[in-house]
Amino acid sequence: MVSGQGLRGWVEILVTLLLVRGSFASGCPSSCICASDLLSCTRAALTKVPENLPPISVILDLSHNSLSFLSSNWLAGVPHLHFLSLNHNEFKKLSAGAFHNATELRHLDLSSNKLQNLQEGHFRHLLSLEELLLYNNHISHVEEAAFTRLCNIRKIYLSWNNLSTFSFSSMHNLTHPNLRTLDLSSNKFLELPVEEMSSLPAFIKNGLYLHNNPFTCSCPLYTLFTQWKHRGFSSVLEFSREHTCLYMGKPRAMVRILESQNGLDNCSSGLGQELADTGMKVLVGRKLMVTCNTSLPQENTTYLWISPAYDFIFPPGTSNQSFRIHPNGSLEIHKAQPWHSGIYLCIAVNRRLSYNATHEVNVTVHYPKHEVESFNTGLTTLLGCVVSLVLVFIYLYMTPCRCFRCCSKPPQTPSPPQESSAQSSILCGTPPVAEGPNSRKVGASRHVVFLEPIKEGRVEKNPKILQLRSDSDSSVFSDCPIVQT
Template identity: 35%
Template sequence: YLMKLLGRTSVGGSCWNPAFAALLLFLCLGVPPSVATCPPCCLCASDIISCSGCNLSALPSDLPSYATRLDLSHNVLTDLSMDWISRPFDRLATLVLSRNSISQIEVNAFNATPHLLHLDLSSNRLTVLNSSIFTGLKELKELLLFGNQIIQMNPGAFSDLYSLQRLYLSGNRLTAFPLGLYWEPGGPRNLTFLDLSYNMLSKVPVQSLLSLTQQGGIYLQENPLVCDCALLALQEYWMWKQYRPLVEFKGEYPCRDNSEPWSECSQEVVSDIPLEAQTYQVEPGKWLRVPCPGFASPAQEGLDWLWITPKTVLNSSTNDASAHLTVLPNGTLEIQGALMEDSGMYGCVVARGRHYDPNESPEVSVVVGNLSKASTSGLADRSGAEHFNTAFTTLASCVVSIILVLLYLYLTPCRCRENRGSRGCGGRAFILCSDPREVESGQLRSNGKRVAFLEPQAEDSDIGIPKTPAMHLGHVTTEGILKNGSRTVGLTLSDPAHMA
C-alpha cells in the first residue's frame, strides 16, 4: 500500500509530494502529526515552546504535550481552572505564566503538570492564596509570586509543596510574616530561600527568625519594620554573623546609624567586660548558670533576652518554669540537671547598642562532663588511630615490596643468550645467571637468580669514567655475569675496571 502511495505521488518517477514526505518522516520518527504541530504565533524549538505575547486568553488546544519548557508570559490569561490544560504535560519542568492578569487559581489546576520544577506566576493580580491551590506539585523547587497583590495566605496554601526550596514573595502587600510555611503539615520541608522584601511588614517574629535563619536566607529589606529593641538585637547579631541578606542590603533595613533607639534598649546596661569566647563545664545532672557575655552579673532586668541553644531559641519573657532550660529576667541562662546532649554553642542575643568587633563573640561553649577527661580521651583516641594508621601503612608497604621483589625474581626473564650488544636487564641491576657452558655440560651450580642493585646512574654518562660499585664483595669470583647484555667469565666484582 505504501508503494502505491509512493507511485501516486511521483511524476515520471522523479518527483516527491512535500506533504507526503513530511508525513512519511513523522511516521518514521514515531511522532503523530497532530502532536508535532506548533500553534500559530508560538515558537517551537525542540522541547521548548514559547507562546509569549500572543494575546492568549486560553491555552491552545493543539499545543504539543512533549514540551519541557512552556512560556505563556505576556498574555491575557485571567484564571487557571481545573481544565485550563486539555491534556497531561508529563514532561513539563518549567511553566512561565508571568505578566498575565491571573487573579484566581482553582484547586487541582496543576494536576496536568505533576513534574514541574519551576513555576513563574509573577506580575499577576493574585490577592489571596487559598488552601491547596498548588496541589499535585510535589516536585516543585522554585515558585515565583513576586509582583502580585497578595494580602493573605490561607492555612494550607502551600500544602503538597514538599520539595520547595526557593519562594519569591517580594512586592506584595503582606502585613504578617508567613510562619505557617515552616510548621504547617504538608508544607515545604527544606525552604532555604524566602524573599519578603518590599511588603508591608511592621513586625517580625524575632525569636522564630533566629531559628529559621540557621537553615537559609530570609530577605526583609524595604519593609516598614518598627525599630524596637528586639529587632535591634536581631540586626546586631546578624551583622556579627555576617548574615548575607542583611549585609547585602544593610542600608535598606531600619535601625540604621543615627536612628537607633540606644537610650531605650542599652542605657547603662553594657558593661566593660569584653565579649570573649568562654567555656563553661558542668557535670551531668548538675545545675549551671551562664551569664550573657559582656554584661555584669546580675544584669539589668526588663530587657528581652534571647538565647540560641543547640536545639531551640529561648526568650526571657516566655519562660516555662518546668522547662529544662530557662532564661532568667536578668539574662542568665539556667541549665537544670545538665544532660550530655546539652553540650554545644550558646549565643546571647540582646540589644547592646554597638557593633561587635571581629574578635568579639556573644557566644559561649558549654561542656557537660569532665573537660580534662574528654580532652584526654579525645587525644588518646586520636593517638591510637594515628598509631593504627602508621602500623597498617607500614605493613602494607612491606607486603607490596615483597610481592614486587618476588615478581622481579621469578617473572623477569634472564637474557643469558641474548645479543651481547644489547643493554640486557637494565642499567640499574646485575642479573647473575649460571654459565651457559655449565648448563650444556650438566654442571649447573644454581638454577636461581641473584640481584645486586646499583645506585642509579645517568644513561648517557661517559663510558671512559669508571663507576663505583654499590657494594664490596671481596674477591668472590662469579661466572657468567651479564651486565647491559654482555657476558664476562672469571671476573671479580671487586674489580673496578670491569665493573664499568
C-alpha cells in the same frame, strides 16, 4: 529532463512540506513556537490557554498575554512539564485544581499578575516544585498551610506585594528542609513576630529577605537584625542599607537600622542578650531536642557535637544513650540532669561544598519551682526592720523612770526623815541644786551608796559611807547627794 537547480528547488519544497506536516502532527498550536520539548506562546495576545498542547513539552512559556483563568485539567496532556511561565497575565485568583496534573513541575512563574490571596489548595499537588515566583502581585493574605505540601521547595519569591502578616512558623525545617530563599521584601510589614522568627533554622534566616518594609522602629527589631548581621546572614549583609524603620511610625523619620548612628542607642544595651534560638531550658529528667541551626543543607553534611565538659559526641550518640544525634543534626538529651547544663557546640561539615559551620546553644537544666513559698525574703527583711524600729521607740520613750523621787526638785525646807522612807535604799544619778551657803558640795568624782539601811525605830547619826572613785563622769552612780540625818 530536470536540471540540477530545479531538482534542488523541489527538494527544498519537499522538506518544507514535511516540516509543516510534522508540526501539525505533533499538535503545535498556531501563534506558538515549538522547538523540540519547548513550547513558547509568549506575546501571542492569548485570552485562553491553547488546546492540544504537545505531550512532549517540558518547557511551556505563556507569559505576556491576557490569560485570566486556568481550568482544572488543562495540564493533563503534558505530564512531563518541568518549567511553566505564566507571568505578565491577568490572573486575579487561581482555581483549586489549576495545577492538579503538574506533579513533575519544578519551576512556576506567576509573577506580575493580579493575585490577591494564596490558599491551601492552590499548590498542594506540586510535590516536585523547587522555585515559586509570586512577586509583583496584589497578594495581601497567605494561608498558613499554603506552602505545606511543597516538600522540595527551595525558593519562594513574594516581594512587591501587600503582605502585612506571615506565618513564619510554617517555614520550619521539618516541613521545608530544602528551603533556602524566602523573599518578603518590599511589602507592608509594620512589625515582626521576633520570637517566632528566632525559632527558625539558620539556613532559612540566611535567605529570609525583609528589607524595604515600613517597619516601626523598636528594640526587638533592632536586636533581631543586628544579631543576624553579626552571624553573617546573607539576607542582611547583601541589603544592609535597605533595612530601615520609621521612627514613631512617621514616614519622614526613616532610620537605617544597621548603621552605627541610627538613633537606637537605648537598644544597644540588649545586644549581649541572645534571642530564643541560643538558649534552651528544660526540667530535670525531661527530654530535650537541641537543633543544629546552620546554613548548610542536610545532604552530604555530617554533624559533631561538643558537650559543656568538652567531650566529643559522634553520631549516632553516646553508648549509654544519654545523648543521641539525629540525621538532621539535632542533639537529643534523653533525661536531662543538672550536670548537662552549659554551652553545646554543633559543628556541621559538608565535604561536597568544602564548607563547615558552627552553632552554639546554651542549655539550662533546672528543678521545678514550688507553687507556694512560705515567705518572701524581701518581705521578711522589711518586717524585721519594722519590728526593730518599734522596739527601739519603746525602749527610748516608754521606759519608766526608776529614780523618780530623787530626780524631782527637793523641797526648800528639809523635813525630817520618816521611818517609812528610812527603810528604802536611795540611788540617783542627778545632783540636786545646792541652796544656801551651808549646803554641802559633793565632788564630781565621788559616788556614794548606803551600806547599811537605817534601822527601824532609830536613826544612826554617823552612817557608814563608802566613797568610790571613777575615771569617768558618765557613771550612773555619779553626783548623787549625801543624805544627812
